[in-house]
Amino acid sequence: MKKKDEKNTDLLPINRLFRSLSQSIRKVDNQIKKNIQDEEKLITLAASHLINAEGKKLRPVLTLLFSRLLKYRGKAQYNLAVCIEFIHNATLLHDDVIDGGKLRRGKKSANLIWGNKISVLVGDYLLSKAFKLMVADKSIKVLQILSETSLILARGQIQDVNNLYKIDLSEKKYLSIINSKTAELFRVSCYLPSIISDQPKNIQKSLNSFGYHFGMAFQLSDDILDYFGKSKKLGKMIGKDFYEGKVTYPIIHAYRNTSSLNKKRLKKFFLKKKRSKKDFIDTLSIMESCNTHIESIKFLNKYLKKAKTAVLKFEGSRDKVYLDALVEYLHIRDK
Template sequence: MTATVHRLNPHGTPSLDPLMALVAQDLNLVNSVILDRMQSQIPLIPELAGHLIAGGGKRLRPMLTLASAKLLGYEGTRHHKLAASVEFIHTATLLHDDVVDGSDLRRGRRTANIIWGNPASVLVGDFLFSRSFELMVEDGSLKVLKILSEASAIIAEGEVNQLTAARRIDIGEERYLEIIGAKTAALFAAACRIAAVVAERDQSEEMALDAYGRNLGIAFQLVDDAIDYVSDAGTMGKDAGDDFREGKMTLPVILAYARGNDDARAFWKEAVAGRRISDDDFMHAVALVRDSRAVDDTLARARHYGQRAIDAIGGFADGAAKRAMIEAVEFAVARAY
């Protein structure tokens, strides 16, 4: 099979519409599984879970499972429950993240922890994790179970790694990439890879899809972290400056600190330590990030990982699925433009 070269073009107007159209019928079946499995005799569980699950998320990760199955020509139904399992893992981590971060907004709406409190959010997150593992077990594949359970453990490790890195000015780019590779990219990779397992494809295709998802996940998070310094709550779906106020050493801060003069470095040390978190301080941080070209270079790295994602599926046959998956990468990067 001859690979075709496709170059990332972040300045076009890419959309998720081709991906959504490609998997629309399958996604309806996945949503039915999600709706069924989030039910409980305890009314608070579906109420709280439904607030987040129905809260406007694009279902990107389960869509990637479905699209990867289309790319491989898989015509079975096993991927429906597994895509729901992927979404439950993602939703559970969001519930836990919002508690850890003390977030007020998620996708432009009040977070579950603000409405129902931290204990309920943590416990419903645990419930959704349990549901995800039920779905994995029902599939019956030990390999699928291994891939998704390992991804769940890696995500948790990434979140703990990020927690221990918070408010530490000495966090460098290598540690940062390690964190986002775990907390974001691991689930993207697993979501794509399991399609090759259910389609009974060989290891090379399995790992090509893993690489596509992993690189897309890194690009996606890099863009998110850049947007935090150039956007507002309406665009971002969370309060602009959340990362800044939480003392997170994201790549824009790492680069701005490394390139700053003595005054800029003194400011960043105070800010990361939590002593400069006013709106004026945030605006000063935005100016420092802009003047040091830290956002530009963060987005350049995102384009690099996006191109790696596209290259990873270069060997698959051209068609609607491949084109939609390529455009999904372009969309992920173009969100910042």
Template sequence: MTATIHRLNPSGRAPSLEPMMALVANDMNQVNSVILARMQSDIPLIPELAGHLIAGGGKRMRPMLMLACARMLDYTGTRHHKLAASVEFIHTATLLHDDVVDKSDLRRGRRTANLIWGNPASVLVGDFLFSRSFELMVEDGSLKALRILSNASAVIAEGEVNQLTAQRQVETGEDRYLQIIGAKTAALFAAACRIAAVVAERPEADELALDAYGRNLGIAFQLVDDAIDYASDAETMGKGVGDDFRDGKVTLPVILAHARGSAEDRSFWRDAMHGHRIGDDDLAHAKSLLEQTGAIADTIERARHYGQRAIDALGSFGSSQAKSTLVEAVEFAIARAY
């Protein structure tokens, strides 16, 4: 019998990443040391700009997941420290590039690097971090780890390009949307978790199970992100409310509301996604349509579905403190919507 996702865990407290953070704290200190050392450069702008984002309050969720998966597999070595740092560098590089593409001015509640230092510097420092990431992979010496992480990097880039070409295309279908988030978000979650089985030298079945856990968690995480872009506030989100709406990003809430709306509603969504209806009153109207059509609630329900799939993927592993934190990480991802 599998666990069921709920808003409160059996202890009665809200789901949190704190148990996982405590479990892997010592390993995370080692990862942070690698990150700090490898973001250094004789060019002062590089560590200054990279440090702005890396030290900007992120939870380091992807490397933490790798460390927790390794702990669940009883791995006692240190290879995962450099590889977890590599994962964080890939993630940070994609954020730097994303903020340039999206013309964002807020990330984790702080001004974005591109707003402070400009687009060229952000792109180039992102490239630097990608390069550092591949250096760390090569130093590990595992061709399998290199193949998994390099493939994830390519898939993320494909997902970002796919999203760019789907921008403002309100007729984008749910299948394409899931393909986009499966690439741009879930691929790195999957790779981070799978690498733990590689370093622990576990059979491929364990690799695939952790890949499935990370992939489904990543999809659930992005679905919730896309829902709370319309249903939260800037302080909670760490970015501007309605950014996706104003940027013409066709996310699942919009896809569902457009499909379920009247002809007048669909006309509104077309105008909004093409940048003609992006004022505060328009955003309020969009939220009203999302509420009327149940688009937000159904997006969160789909997130719960993928979250349950993530939990189910851990079914072959025995009970442990590490496994419990991995389950709670899924619960936390969903609970952000409430």
């Protein structure tokens, strides 16, 4: 018999979603495994280290969920889900090189084990493999969208690096960066099922809007958790953005809403080469005084609300419940 706790977890709508898609997810997992088998064993090893780590695979799940919602029965959805996960993992590998990140999904990051060299090249391998898989499906439209997405992701990551330490980063620029580096891939994960299943424009638009707003909310939520989350639950260190000098929503909010004395202090922190633990604690207390946590969640919720609104037309469908569950998942993890 199951323990009471397990039962309760099973009942969470997000887990029911994963269970309801388990067959399709398994298909995607198998295709991922198959496609990282290479004559060069190191490639298989490094790629599977990352991909087998217990990530939620949210992007492929969105692709599978929308495909089912639209009653698409073809095989292109699996291929698409694999491509999207490969593109995502390629950016993770390159992101780890970039940020010197030490924990990724609770495991040692690939660059700590094999070095920067292999991380970069296995990322290249996954990106190339994604393109190869896309080409196999011979859909020029999908290729157009995903090659543009891949370009936007690279631009977003470059902007992310190029705006480190800029305490006066505008909210507008910040939103544009997280759109490129994160929301874009969520957007196409949701939007592409409407392309492969030839949906009318209004359906395409709904999925596009859900994906964009959900993706924005996802990054906002991550950025909020980096200040207010619990390290163990996240599988990565808290305060990472702060120590790296990355300017995210909570900092932008606090900097805009605090006294000019505190502004100067925040500015000083971000001009330093290294920020100390004390700097972080001081920053948290400035945030406390500005109500940054609650205000950030309010800001996040605007995106979640728009995501929900975008798919209102699917009311009545079983899968609409799961879309709501995904939105709810981002909402509660920030509480």
